[in-house]
Amino acid sequence: MKIKRQKHAKKTISFYKYNFCFREPFQILIDGTFCQAALKNKIQIKEQLPKYLMGEVQLCTTNCALKELESLAKDLYGAKLILQRFQIRKCKHMKDPVPASECLLSMLGETNPHHYFIATQDQQLTTALKKIPGVPLLYIILNTMVLDKASERSLKHVEAVQLGELVSPSQQSSIQTLKEKEGLSKDRNDRRGKKRKRKSSNPNPLSCLKKKKKPMPQQPKKTDGEKKKRSRPRKRRPAGPEEAAVTSNPTTA
Ligand SMILES: [Zn+2]
Structure with missing residues (x-):
């Protein structure tokens, strides 16, 4: 099972690398729900994620995601401890934090220009993500991390680009x-x-x-030469009688 899982991940990663220009270190945008699930299932995100994705990763989150965890129940304290170790990416809501799902969607925009992976257990966020082409999704199921296969939206986008109906990102x-x-x-x-x-x-x-083209004009030069040759006999002709006159004199004399 493990080998199969890894194979699927490899295929999906190369899909995003080839079609959406994903490069290492992979930017993994994580929310509180994912941290909570990792904690419950004893998954070490920092250690296991690079192995699973077979490449360097940059784990990050947003201020809104952190604030949301703080405002929730005490049993999420552990998840908060994990999440706050990650890099905090600037979002648009520094003054007025919004729900994590809303914030993460705003980080992606319409085309996910910063090539974020999203790691979440939030079903509503997941369905919203699948409407944006080129967003790899990570979630935890049956004690393991899973990289979701490319969404229909992503596949259709790639197909359209290949057919020339759309332009690439x-x-x-x-x-x-x-x-x-x-x-x-x-x-x-x-x-x-x-x-x-x-x-x-x-x-x-x-x-x-x-x-x-320059070597070509040599041929017309040859024709010039021929013209000159033609003109030479004409010059000789008037000279001819003079010579004949000179030579004829001694013969007559
Ligand atoms: Zn935000």
């Missing part, structure tokens, strides 16, 4: 920046300037083409 972000730039006239000029610079670097291949 990296292309999407570049399009967005282009759109932002189009809104500002100053940036527009900058962009045009950059394009001109790129165009100025292009003439090299063109000059190469001209160089290739």
Whole structure:
């Protein structure tokens, strides 16, 4: 079972690496529910997660997730101790904390640009996550951590990209920046300037083409030579009679 589980994880990780540009160290965004389940099932997240994902991991959470644990019952104290050891990523709610599920969703946005894995036992959060393409989900079931297989949404997204119906996440972000730039006239000029610079670097291949054509003009030169040869006899012809006159004189004399 363990080998099978590892194989599935490997396949899923390479799916995210290839299609959504996930790279090590993997960013694992963890909430209180996951810590609580890990504690109950005696799972050492810090030790077991890198082994399971076969790579370096960066364990992190948000201030909202911590605050939520603090406000809940005392039996979650252990989970809080685990969670507060992780790196705290800045969220939009520093002044007014929101429920952890809401906060984690806001960290993902529409495209999960920071390539977060989400580790949670929250069912509502899980269903919401599956509507965002490219979000790997970790949960604990039967005393083990499981990396969920890619969601339907992720698979459809990849399929659409492959069919050319959609642009890939990296292309999407570049399009967005282009759109932002189009809104500002100053940036527009900058962009045009950059394009001109790129165009100025292009003439090299063109000059190469001209160089290739240069050996060709040697043939017309040959025709010039032929014309000169033709002109030479014409010059000789008027010279011919003079010579003949000179030579004819001694013969007559
Ligand atoms: Zn937050």
